[in-house]
Amino acid sequence: MTPSSGSRRLLVSIPLGRWVADRHRSMADDVLGNPLPSPYRPRQPGGRVAQLRSWASDPMTWRDLGWTLFAVTAGFALSLLVVLLLVIVVTGLLWWYGIEPIMRARCSIDRWFLNHGHTENLEQRVAVLTESRAESLDHSAAELRRIERDLHDGAQARLVALSMSLGMADEMFAHDPEQARKMVSEARATTGAALGDLRDVVRGIHPPVLADRGLSGAVQALALDMGLPVAVTAQLEGRPPAPVESAVYFAVAECLANVGKHAAARHAWVELSHGAGRLVAVVGDDGDGGADPARGTGMTGVMRRLSAFDGTMSVSSPDRGPTIVTLEVPCALSSPKTTPSSGTA
Structure with a gap:
């Protein structure tokens, strides 16, 4: 068998094996309850070699292989036992209640093989936490930049204008008190606007209504x-x-x-x-x-x-x-x- 023909067989047999495993996984979920998501890694882009490499690095490929060995030996024996009980046991009611523990045992073993083990679950958990931590850090950095921008463009700009208006009003009080009072009034309005900007920034961090x-x-x-x-x-x-x-x-x-x-x-x-x-x-x-x-x-x-x-x-x-x-x-x-x-x- 040449390498190319071997790879072609793998490209057919692995998806077929996964399809069969999915059917048994679904049956185990129906019998035992608590359906679980598909454990396979997403299909990777690339050619034939990249796909084979992806399957080889997926732990579920090897768990499927172990399940296949179980299914054609002990699993087949358990299924055959159910059929033999139907033939031997005359009372159908006894057969109906008798096969339940057998089928639950078979499905429990199927689920053990066809889903992630403890190590794989921990690895996936670590990967998810690592990704969510990185996303949270990115989100926090974006929030800090937004707050900095809001303070710079809003409250800080208004406070700078307020300082300039008060300085000019202080110089005008001696020779033009009326104009100085107008500038103080404008500065008071600027103060209110700056306080509004600060309240908006604080509300964007943690709204007071949420705390109250x-x-x-x-x-x-x-x-x-x-x-x-x-x-x-x-x-x-x-x-x-x-x-x-x-x-x-x-x-x-x-x-x-x-x-x-x-x-x-x-x-x-x-x-x-x-x-x-x-x-x-x-x-x-x-x-x-x-x-x-x-x-x-x-x-x-x-x-x-x-x-x-x-x-x-x-x-x-x-x-x-x-x-x-x-x-x-x-x-x-x-x-x-x-x-x-x-x-x-």
């Missing part, structure tokens, strides 16, 4: 500022940790901003809940649909913000809507400091 009223109240405040009716329902029997609360708040704010800018919606809603150790925020609208997270930097920022806390974002947005964005972050709730409210429009 919690996530439910802060999201309701966002809804009231929208140009369309937004219904908010909250079922939170406590408050999440402050960093998680802030991340979810800004994620919801970005989703609502996208609704206002792009959805052409007449109505939107936000649902906040907590269960099974996960904080869930659902943002929906009745707009045109067709939202694609890959096309917008805002949604990418949402995913990065949540990934720092092992959070996830899923988007359902068919043409003609509705668009539903589901945000989930694992966390526990503390004792409530504010009374959650619901039902604003």
Whole structure:
């Protein structure tokens, strides 16, 4: 057998073996519950050699091979035993209840072979944490640059103008007090504008309403500022940790901003809940649909913000809507400091 013919056989046999393994993996998930995602690494670009190299470096390729050896030996014997019991046992009811432990044992072994082992899970976890940490650092650096830019272009520029106006007014008081008073009045207005800029910067870091009223109240405040009716329902029997609360708040704010800018919606809603150790925020609208997270930097920022806390974002947005964005972050709730409210429009 030449090397080229061997590689051609591998290019056919490995995908075929994975297809068979997927069917058994799906059966094991149905029997045992708790479906697991496909464990294979994404297909790598490149030619035949690159693909074979990718398969060879994927631990699941070798776990599939071990499962194949089990399936044609002990696995076949277990399956044959089920058929023999059907032939030997006269009472069908006894056969029905008797095969369950056998099939569960077979599926448990299949799942052990056909999913990542403890080492692979740890490696994947480390890789995900490394990626999310890098994204969080990038996001933090971008936030710092934004704050620096806002301070430089806003409050700092106004304070410089204020200092110049007060200096000129001080020089004019001796020979033109009326003009000096006008300049002091302008300086007072500049002071108010500078304070407004500073409040905007602080609000962008951690909104006071979030600290005072919690996530439910802060999201309701966002809804009231929208140009369309937004219904908010909250079922939170406590408050999440402050960093998680802030991340979810800004994620919801970005989703609502996208609704206002792009959805052409007449109505939107936000649902906040907590269960099974996960904080869930659902943002929906009745707009045109067709939202694609890959096309917008805002949604990418949402995913990065949540990934720092092992959070996830899923988007359902068919043409003609509705668009539903589901945000989930694992966390526990503390004792409530504010009374959650619901039902604003």
